[in-house]
Amino acid sequence: MRRGAAGAGRRRDRAVRAHRRRHTAQxxxxxxxPAAGYTAGRQLARLADVTAVFVANEDMAIGAxxxxxxxxxxxxxxxxxxGYDDIPAAAHLAPPLITVRQNFTAVDPSEVP
Structure with a gap:
């Protein structure tokens, strides 16, 4: 009985690892x-299972x-x-870019690179 349970656990672990490989952010x-976003976007556009991207800044998001x-x-x-930065131009894109606004005045300067 224990051998069967151990085998089932190993099969489950393999299945979980395979799922993570398929669904982990790249x-x-x-x-x-923008050129860097465009280059990365071209690579990601070929992957049918990619349904969302979070881009480091809005310039790269525009390229993507x-x-x-x-x-x-x-x-x-x-x-x-x-995207990330909430630049004013983001609202004028078609479609408008979803963005994350960072209030840099509220952030401790030692935490900003």
């Missing part, structure tokens, strides 16, 4: 420019939006794009 590096649109991935229907 970080892409960039230099915070361009890449997804060019690849035929509809934002926000096929893929969600979330």
């Amino acid at each position: 970080a892409q590096r960039g230099n915070r420019s 939006l361009h890449a997804f649109t060019e690849a035929g991935r509809r934002v926000p229907d096929d893929i969600s794009v979330i």
Whole structure:
């Protein structure tokens, strides 16, 4: 009886690891420019299971939006794009960019790189 339980536990562990490999975020590096966002967006647009991206800043998010649109991935229907910085231009994109606003005046200066 114990051997069967141990085997089931190992099968479950393998299944969990396989699930995590398929559904774990894949970080892409960039230099915070629209061109870097576009390059990363082109790579991610080829992956059908990617349904959302969180981008380091809005300039990169704008590049990613361009890449997804060019690849035929509809934002926000096929893929969600979330930016960071809340630049004024984000509200004027089509579709408007979902963004995270950071109140830098409320942040301890020693915590900001």
